[in-house]
Amino acid sequence: MRLTCSNLSVSFGRRNCPIPALRNVSFTVGEGEFVAVIGPSGCGKTTLLRCLAGLERVHSGKVSYECGGGDRPPRILMVFQEHGVLPWLTVLENAALGLEAQGVPKRAREERARRLLARLGLGGRERAYPHQLSLGMKQRVAVARSFLCAPDVLLMDEPFAALDAQTRLKLQHELLALWQERRCNVVFVTHDVDEAILLSDRIIVLSAAPGTVTGEYSVGLPRPREAGMMLSQAFTSLKSALYAQLGFEGSQTCRTAEIMKG
């Protein structure tokens, strides 16, 4: 499956005074590729994913999927940034919801959900309701649900943003392992540069609103990735290039320091 996004523009607001959110965004995601999207808050990352999922009306431009000879429509699943679990379903029911929609019998889908939940560190919490979980645990439930559905394209909207560093590393590891087993295309939105480098094959940088693509970087690190790579030369040089691209150059840091001094 190959995803192509060409000249995508989206605006909100009324027709006579539109507020642009995305402008002329073009990129592709190749077969089984893991692409990260980074950009400042409010630059349109969520909007971009919603366009890819077909949840947003596209004003101009096009999103297209080229299937490799499959007969069913592509399964494009989203791990939502907010409200990603249904509060009235238990952890198990939430995780198995996609399988339920696919018509998998109850016993089988719950068995599969149980196994994946255990892998994501939620063993024993299957009967809990979301309000009894932490934010990070809810995100894991959403991740479990998406992977159980065998997606063609997985759209993840800052799934690990609310986690502590330790849990995040563990989940990043699990995510990569799951993805390695079942290669699907992933578009992973994050505002964490380290996370983007550690996980992806390619990084797309968006400008501040209205978001446009200001840079694309290949991540040359070998797979499987390990946390130790974060200390490697390749990692740090890419990281400083990305920071520069995002506008955190030396001069700016100095200016911030001056402002803070008073």
Next chain:
Amino acid sequence: MPNRRNHERLKTRAGRWLRFVSAPAVLLAAWEALALADYVNPLFFPPPSRLALEAVRMAASGELGAQIGATLHRTVAAFLAGSLAGLACGIVMGGFRWLHEALEPLIAAVYATPKLTLLPILMLILGVNEAARVAVPALSCFLLLAIHGFDAVRSIQKDYVELAKNYGLTRLMRLRRVYLPAAVPQVFTGIRLAFGQALVLTISVEIVSSDSGLGNMIWTAWQTFSTEQLYIGVFAAAALGIASLVGLRRLERKLAPWHEPHAEGIL
């Protein structure tokens, strides 16, 4: 250790019950003392002990049960008919904006009218009969559920619907997995209010026009100056109110166990 925890839970529970009954108990005790000491006229304020004895006598003769039964029967009938119709109306209004716009002024107008004032009009329409008596509380239930049912449908998070669509849930599955459960808490707010209103209005109608029920019992007691029965009637009505509140809250907890618990209450 579990023993200790159980013990503590028991203690806090017992403590809550104690606080719950303490205020009424103090009030009743004071009343009893004042009446026995002749500080208040026992003809106007018969001591609670005498009320209790009279209540036991009335219960044993089946008199009390019959009146409570009559009131409950009307209340439940009005509640069920009014609420179901109102809920249906609210949900349909939630689905069709123009219908809501068309009906809203009507609903607001009737909602603001004291329902008892509509009894004569309803009697002109339906005749001086049981139907007109039940129609008053039923109308109130209808309005409450129409309003809260509409709100419930309208306030469903769009995000959840999108999630369900994204994961391929069919229309029917979305109804069962998203719309219905999402509506439960708000609908229950309406249901609790509606049952309370049904009880209040049924008793009010019974006072004005009926030969049975707690309202009739209270008014007859007033006219014949049987103050004991007067108080027993009022207490019975209060007990019905509390019992219905407890029952409905239990039911809600069963239907929506996922709903974040409100401040821990005793009921």
